[in-house]
Structures are given as structure tokens and as C-alpha cells.
Amino acid sequence: MSTKPIPQSAQRDRVRKTVPALVEYTEGVVYGDLWERTDLSKRDRSLVTVAALVATYRPEQLSVHIGRALDNGVTREEIAGLITHLAFYAGWPAAMSGAQVATEVFEKREG
Structure with missing residues (x-):
């Protein structure tokens, strides 16, 4: 997983309490891994x-x-x-x- 800072999102912070795992995947997988790939x-x-x-x-x-x-x-x-x-x-x-x-x-x- 990337160590780069994850972009802040008021929308994500608002739902964090309701769906914490979804926010964790968003931050860890989507922004932490997917957006940091070098193929694009x-x-x-x-x-x-x-x-x-x-x-x-x-x-x-x-x-x-x-x-x-x-x-x-x-x-x-x-x-x-x-x-x-x-x-x-x-x-x-x-x-x-x-x-x-x-x-x-x-x-x-x-x-």
C-alpha cells in the first residue's frame, strides 16, 4: 500500500461512522493502491x-x-x-x- 497522503473528503468523513469499512477500502485500495499505479x-x-x-x-x-x-x-x-x-x-x-x-x-x- 502507498504511503502517500490520501485526499481529504468531507463526503467520506460524513459517512465514515456509518460505513467505516467502505471508507477504509476507499482510502486504502482506491486511493492508496489503484490511483498510485504507474500503468496510467x-x-x-x-x-x-x-x-x-x-x-x-x-x-x-x-x-x-x-x-x-x-x-x-x-x-x-x-x-x-x-x-x-x-x-x-x-x-x-x-x-x-x-x-x-x-x-x-x-x-x-x-x-
Whole structure:
């Protein structure tokens, strides 16, 4: 397991008392191991993760991962292009919901 610091999450901290094992797996396996693998860059992992969350309509997780994608070097234009591309593969409603989440994340970062 990686010794790198795990990104903080208010959402994760909120549910820790209810589902402590799930949070442990998230921190130990997902962020501790999976995100630290070297077969994909963190930037590429972010693109894949954002695409999966848009395509499967997971807006509650999407805002965190769009922010992480920006931190990992994905541009706003690339996120917009990803969402537009997915409209044709994952459906218009999923893409429009993803666009709403992306807009919120971008606006929070501007303010």
C-alpha cells in the first residue's frame, strides 16, 4: 500500500461512522493502491474516471473527480469535450447533468 497522503473528503468523513469499512477500502485500495499505479498517469486516470461517472450518471461523485481532474492537469476544455463526446455514447441527459456539475465546479474555482 502507498504511503502517500490520501485526499481529504468531507463526503467520506460524513459517512465514515456509518460505513467505516467502505471508507477504509476507499482510502486504502482506491486511493492508496489503484490511483498510485504507474500503468496510467493520474491525468489519464482522471479522464477515465470522469468519463465513467458522467456515463453512469453519478453526479454526487462527479464534482469531486472533476476537481481532481483539474488538479491532475486536465483542462476545462478537455472536460467539456469529454462531456460533449459522451452525449452521443452515454445519452444526452447524462451529458447535460455532467455539464451542470462541471459548471458548478468551474464556478467555485473562479470565485
